Amino acid sequence: MRFRGGLVAMLTAAALVCVGCSSTVAGNPGPGMTPVNVADLKTGPYKPEPTEYEPDISGVNDIRTIEARRMLNYVVHSYEIDPDIDVLGDIEFFWNADWFVQSNTFPEKYKPAALDNNLVAGAYVSRINGDLRSRKKLIISALRFPTEAASKKAAVEFDQITNSDPGRHPVPIDGHPGALTSSADDITGISFVAHGPYVIVVNAGVPQPNQSALADVIRRTITLQVARLDQLKSIPLDDILDIPADPENIMRRALPEAPDYSDPFTGDLDFGAFEPSGELHFERNPAKVRKAFDESGVDLVGRRGGVVYRTRDLQAAFRLQTVLLEAGRDDEELPPPPGLPDARCLRLDSSDAVRLFDALCGVVYGRYVAVVVTRIPITSRSATPLYQRAAAQYAILAKSE
Structure with a gap:
């Protein structure tokens, strides 16, 4: 399933709901709220x-989805990279290779790499800016694999699949020699980075062809995302149900x-x-x-x-x-x-x-x-x-x- 929604700015009012001083409600909500029956x-x-x-926990996919939601807590926010990129496009959770491509986030061509390396779980967020004439985008995804070896292999295969399209060229990312990054036009670029059992995926876009600007967005995103994943405690799948x-x-x-x-x-x-x-x-x-x-x-x-x-x-x-x-x-x-x-x-x-x-x-x-x-x-x-x-x-x- 895919989450959707618009983004609008929500209410300026400074008040909300009230207090139940009725005898049917235990407790006192405190001063400052209008009594409510x-x-x-x-x-x-x-x-x-x-x-x-x-x-409803009926199988392994449900357990993996719990892990995917937990991972979302550690995905970098686009505003941390560029405050202009604040219009939400999509949020997605992955629990296997099938949903990885059926969710309309990753193209079908990436399924073999996810399947062969046993994708465990993942979280995905996309945002753009609000200026159609100067479009920016930032898609960030964190994918968990069973082992560090599997994540490294998956990153390589994802990059190879990406570069099966003609006309792409490598984009070096300062400070991240392991980042497998490419672009066709220096407007958009895709990067895959293995970090522990995780693969970080960054899909960035800048308004005009500018390889250095594009690489800088990707560099800063990877740097922050690596630090966040270092804070994510690895939990064996067998222990996921112990999470309240x-x-x-x-x-x-x-x-x-x-x-x-x-x-x-x-x-x-x-x-x-x-x-x-x-x-x-x-x-x-x-x-x-x-x-x-x-x-x-x-x-x-x-x-x-x-x-x-x-x-x-x-x-x-x-x-x-x-x-x-x-x-x-x-x-x-x-x-x-x-x-x-x-x-x-x-x-x-x-x-x-x-x-x-x-x-x-x-x-x-x-x-x-x-x-x-x-x-x-x-x-x-x-x-x-x-x-x-x-x-x-x-x-x-x-x-x-």
Whole structure:
């Protein structure tokens, strides 16, 4: 499955959802939030209470997908290389050679190298800049193989396959003599680097033919990506299931999939607990959100039907919500859902690239911020499904304490 979505900038408002001082809710969300009667919230088909997160693990591919999601936490962000490259194109996870090419990310011709060397897992992120006249791109992928020998062999074979196209030439990368890099036009270049059991793949593009500029983008990307992979603790596949599926109940606090199958996305490949660095790949303004994560003390994110961010405290949650829901120039702010005066909702000018939504709401309860999404038909002005999701998500947070 492929994640898609648009990238728009999300709501500027500085507030979110509220407190449940109702006797039906245990705990006190803290000062500064408007009291909410949780029992009166209209949640539609959703259960207004937490549900256990029990991922479907039915085979080795599911185990490898867990590893792929873990690897995403260590993939370099394009804004770290060039702040202009911030428009999300795609995020993908790999668990075998078949999906490696079926996901519409790597061409079919690369399958033999992935298959022969037993690709274990991988994560892939692509972004471009927003200037059509001066296009830049950066695709970064980290691929895990069973051994260091297999990764070295895979890198060589990937490079040989790439250079089977006529007219390509090598591009030297300073400081990385092992980087197998080539280009046909000095506008785009592809590099394969074996590092331990991993292969780093960098596909970069610059606006005009300029080999030195292209090589510099690739060099800086490889340098950062090598350092990140050095931080990634290698876990044997047999031990992957020992990783908690719901650390500190972050997934239990998130809205589950829609029981009526009305979610704008299909599949649950991106469901799971992520480090802030992993979640940033899904965000529309990653550099700005990164700063907000740091300032708000975000230390854990759960992606389910809703996305829940754990911050330092209530004040930090409000600050984060302001950034997460910052409206873009052509976005439309929607009224808050009934009974949730502090919630903020937004209709996007363009759809999200990963989950395909074009409308979202943000709520806060205590130290948690949660974002829920939907897709509003062009012919409709009704935000009822979105409001029901927001109400249910608020109730879930309130009853999780």
